[in-house]
Amino acid sequence: MDKILRINMGAAGGPQVKSESVGSYAGLGGRALTSTIIAKEVPPLCHPLGEDNKLVIAPGLLSGSAAAMSGRISVGCKSPLTGGIKESNAGGMASQMLGRLGVAAIVLEGKPKEGMLYKLSISKDKVEIKPDNSLKMLGNYAVAEKMKAAHGDKVSCISIGQAGEMKLTGASIAFTDMEFRPTRHAGRGGVGAVMGSKGVKVIVVDDTGCPVRSPKDPGKFKEANQNWVAGLRKHAVTGQGLPTYGTNVLTNVINEAGAYPTKNFMWGRFDTCSKISGETQAETENARGGEGSATHGCHRGCVIRCSGTFYDKDGHYLTKQPEYETVWAHGGNCGIDDIDAIAMLDRLDDDFGLDTIEMGAAIGVAMEAGLIQFGDAQGAINLVKEVGQGTPLGRVLGSGAGLTGRVFGVERVPVVKNQALPAYDPRGIQGMGVTYATSTQGADHTAGYAVTANVLGVGGKVNPLKAEGQIELSRNLQIATTAIDATGMCLFIAFAILDQPETFQALLDLINAFTGAKMTGDDVTALGKNILKLEREFNHKAGFTKEQDRLPDFFKKEKLPPHNLTFLVKDSELDQVYNW
Amino acid sequence: MDAETTPRLTLTVTPGSLSRFLPLLGQGFTVQRPAGASVEGFLCRACGIARDYLRERVQTVFLNGKAIDDLAAAMVNDGSTIALSAAMPGLAGAVLRKGGAYAAMRRQISHAGPGDSRAGGPVSVTIKLFNLVARELGPGFLEQGVLIHGASLQDFFRRQDRGFGKIGRAADIDGRPVDFEKVPEIIPGNRLVLLALRPAGPHPG
Numbered sequence: 001m002d003k004i005l006r007i008n009m010g011a012a013g014g015p016q017v018k019s020e021s022v023g024s025y026a027g028l029g030g031r032a033l034t035s036t037i038i039a040k041e042v043p044p045l046c047h048p049l050g051e052d053n054k055l056v057i058a059p060g061l062l063s064g065s066a067a068a069m070s071g072r073i074s075v076g077c078k079s080p081l082t083g084g085i086k087e088s089n090a091g092g093m094a095s096q097m098l099g100r101l102g103v104a105a106i107v108l109e110g111k112p113k114e115g116m117l118y119k120l121s122i123s124k125d126k127v128e129i130k131p132d133n134s135l136k137m138l139g140n141y142a143v144a145e146k147m148k149a150a151h152g153d154k155v156s157c158i159s160i161g162q163a164g165e166m167k168l169t170g171a172s173i174a175f176t177d178m179e180f181r182p183t184r185h186a187g188r189g190g191v192g193a194v195m196g197s198k199g200v201k202v203i204v205v206d207d208t209g210c211p212v213r214s215p216k217d218p219g220k221f222k223e224a225n226q227n228w229v230a231g232l233r234k235h236a237v238t239g240q241g242l243p244t245y246g247t248n249v250l251t252n253v254i255n256e257a258g259a260y261p262t263k264n265f266m267w268g269r270f271d272t273c274s275k276i277s278g279e280t281q282a283e284t285e286n287a288r289g290g291e292g293s294a295t296h297g298c299h300r301g302c303v304i305r306c307s308g309t310f311y312d313k314d315g316h317y318l319t320k321q322p323e324y325e326t327v328w329a330h331g332g333n334c335g336i337d338d339i340d341a342i343a344m345l346d347r348l349d350d351d352f353g354l355d356t357i358e359m360g361a362a363i364g365v366a367m368e369a370g371l372i373q374f375g376d377a378q379g380a381i382n383l384v385k386e387v388g389q390g391t392p393l394g395r396v397l398g399s400g401a402g403l404t405g406r407v408f409g410v411e412r413v414p415v416v417k418n419q420a421l422p423a424y425d426p427r428g429i430q431g432m433g434v435t436y437a438t439s440t441q442g443a444d445h446t447a448g449y450a451v452t453a454n455v456l457g458v459g460g461k462v463n464p465l466k467a468e469g470q471i472e473l474s475r476n477l478q479i480a481t482t483a484i485d486a487t488g489m490c491l492f493i494a495f496a497i498l499d500q501p502e503t504f505q506a507l508l509d510l511i512n513a514f515t516g517a518k519m520t521g522d523d524v525t526a527l528g529k530n531i532l533k534l535e536r537e538f539n540h541k542a543g544f545t546k547e548q549d550r551l552p553d554f555f556k557k558e559k560l561p562p563h564n565l566t567f568l569v570k571d572s573e574l575d576q577v578y579n580w
Numbered sequence: 581m582d583a584e585t586t587p588r589l590t591l592t593v594t595p596g597s598l599s600r601f602l603p604l605l606g607q608g609f610t611v612q613r614p615a616g617a618s619v620e621g622f623l624c625r626a627c628g629i630a631r632d633y634l635r636e637r638v639q640t641v642f643l644n645g646k647a648i649d650d651l652a653a654a655m656v657n658d659g660s661t662i663a664l665s666a667a668m669p670g671l672a673g674a675v676l677r678k679g680g681a682y683a684a685m686r687r688q689i690s691h692a693g694p695g696d697s698r699a700g701g702p703v704s705v706t707i708k709l710f711n712l713v714a715r716e717l718g719p720g721f722l723e724q725g726v727l728i729h730g731a732s733l734q735d736f737f738r739r740q741d742r743g744f745g746k747i748g749r750a751a752d753i754d755g756r757p758v759d760f761e762k763v764p765e766i767i768p769g770n771r772l773v774l775l776a777l778r779p780a781g782p783h784p785g
């Protein structure tokens with residue numbers, strides 16, 4: 001990948017496209033590239049929706065190659081939700097295609113004339129940006145259909161729905177999947193609002209005529225890829241658990257641990273969670289049948305295939321298999337135990353272009369405020385529809401849990417840096433709380449990569465029985481997470497590389513055979529640290545202090561049943577996370 | 581149906597549809613066995629789960645909602661709940677895994693150690709089987725018969741999509757045949773029911 005496409009939306013005479021070489025950004029991909037560009041080029045104090053912010057879309061380091069699992073795509077900007085730096089990543093087809101087109105990043109910059117909406121098309125021979133106001137206030141599904149009609153089904157789309165156009169801070173960016181459905185989202189941090197502020201409704205990516213990216217050492221690459229795939233296939237999580245149940249396999253287990261945030265974080269258990277568990281979801285999907293029902297990949301090249309397709313009771317396609325975080329946010333967090341209603345909420349979120357976690361959390365807060373009752377599935381569906389319609393109430397909810405709490409005077413608002421907490425109560429799993437509090441991203445659950453920390457030996461070996469272990473672990477986790485984010489690999493590789501050293505080696509071999517580098521585990525660690533440092537510095541300059549590295553007060557004061565625990569990690573301990 | 585004894589509901593189900601019942605095992609079923617055992621002893625000796633399976637395949641074990649690392653040390657008491665899961669993805673999976681490097685992150689929700697257990701009389705224990713463990717051990721338990729609260733069963737049947745009746749070939753309660761579709765109305769909602777599944781042969785007569 002040798003070029004960066006810069007689209008200056010504010011150029012005199014209309015948006016201008018410039019293709020430039022990667023230059024000093026060479027060798028970076030995914031989060032490493034998005035965060036480096038943002039840290040270097042965006043003034044930390046700028047308005048996130050203003051002309052100085054930039055939206056960076058970057059495929060992973062190995063995207064576009066034959067490496068399995070390499071098709072994640074990162075989106076970076078200054079977040080309108082948190083006010084800090086943001087990286088949010090997704091699956092879908094665009095990453096592999098951009099990789100094949102040789103595009104290391106698309107950078108949207110400047111600000112267009114008010115009221116104009118654009119379509120950006122990228123193919124082997126040209127990059128074109130044209131106004132297209134016929135797309136105004138269309139949902140992501142309608143946009144995808146229009147693009148398919150215009151360009152055929154071999155292209156892929158990156159788009160925003162109504163929420164992004166309205167610049168709501170809960171807005172996501174959608175990426176089409178293998179079936180040309182806009183089901184894969186860079187959800188967190190309001191990245192869709194930034195795309196909306198740039199006036200870009202859709203980016204059509206067409207890699208026709210572009211070959212698969214070739215590795216520096218094809219022989220070694222092929223061998224490493226075989227070992228890599230074999231390692232993923234033989235592990236119980238990546239080879240069996242995830243393909244069979246998807247991420248929602250966590251519902252029963254987290255609930256049993258008493259760490260399943262229920263009814264806006266009031267309880268740690270949801271009595272009827274088995275109705276929405278991964279086990280129930282998979283059996284329902286299998287019984288209803290249909291193409292790709294319970295086991296399906298979100299992009300070509302995935303060998304784990306944790307996703308699936310959700311058909312309604314009559315066998316009609318409704319949405320992709322909702323993920324654990326979505327099922328929790330719209331389910332247990334709102335007291336809703338109807339899997340069909342949750343799937344409908346997922347569909348609406350995807351169509352309007354909304355982060356499912358932020359929306360579920362906002363509705364949970366609204367329920368606590370008495371707007372509707374906990375458990376009212378139809379009421380929740382109506383509220384999400386209000387967001388799509390852009391009613392004043394809908395705009396409040398679509399701006400996230402933090403704003404909803406302020407508007408309705410709710411004290412129990414589960415946000416860090418104004419971003420909603422995901423599906424693990426930090427009073428139940430305390431170490432998770434350390435990561436939520438101190439992450440550069442706001443409360444973030446993608447510490448799934450985290451388990452790699454042990455393999456990488458980041459920060460030395462940790463004695464798990466020492467109390468301070470939680471701080472050390474969280475630090476290691478964040479470094480490792482950041483490093484693997486840069487490779488563009490899907491987060492679910494984590495277990496296989498933790499348990500099987502030969503699989504971790506296969507991953508390093510894969511990267512090295514492809515890039516020609518001689519990366520070791522230590523280099524990966526150093527990369528993770530560097531990125532985190534850049535992100536921390538950006539946040540610091542944007543006005544963040546250690547006071548933002550805190551969980552909301554109620555976690556320290558309210559005991560969470562059934563284990564009746566508060567969050568016990570001291571502020572002074574939290575302040576040690578970045579002392580490495 | 582006798583008001584005192586536990587009714588036995590036997591369902592003859594079509595091949596391949598036994599898995600539809602597995603989510604029920606995640607809600608929990610009751611097992612009555614002699615007291616005085618560790619978690620490992622209870623699961624292996626009293627419930628017939630192979631020791632190697634428990635050690636290798638079962639990666640997370642909860643006793644009363646707390647993840648445990650030493651199955652031989654934690655004791656089972658009357659009213660205990662034991663939940664079993666195969667390996668889980670993500671950080672949560674790593675944190676909850678027995679003996680894992682991330683156990684420190686759940687320090688406050690770990691089971692402290694041995695508890696006292698009455699020797700002698702039988703204890704009632706709730707067992708929950710999750711994910712791949714339910715797939716692998718569930719059919720055996722279901723064929724043997726599991727004690728499930730009638731209300732949970734009623735709710736389970738009512739939530740099934742239309743056409744659920746098609747998966748069953750026959751049903752009987754205490755040996756008396758009943759209409760498969762009417763099962764939810766017939767079973768008592770206020771006490772335990774012994775549910776047993778019998779796979780029908782591939783060629784119904």
Ligand code: SF4
Pocket residue numbers: 069091296297298299302303304305306307490491492
């Ligand atoms: S494992 Fe799941 S999230 Fe990861 S690439 Fe495959 S389908 Fe997508």
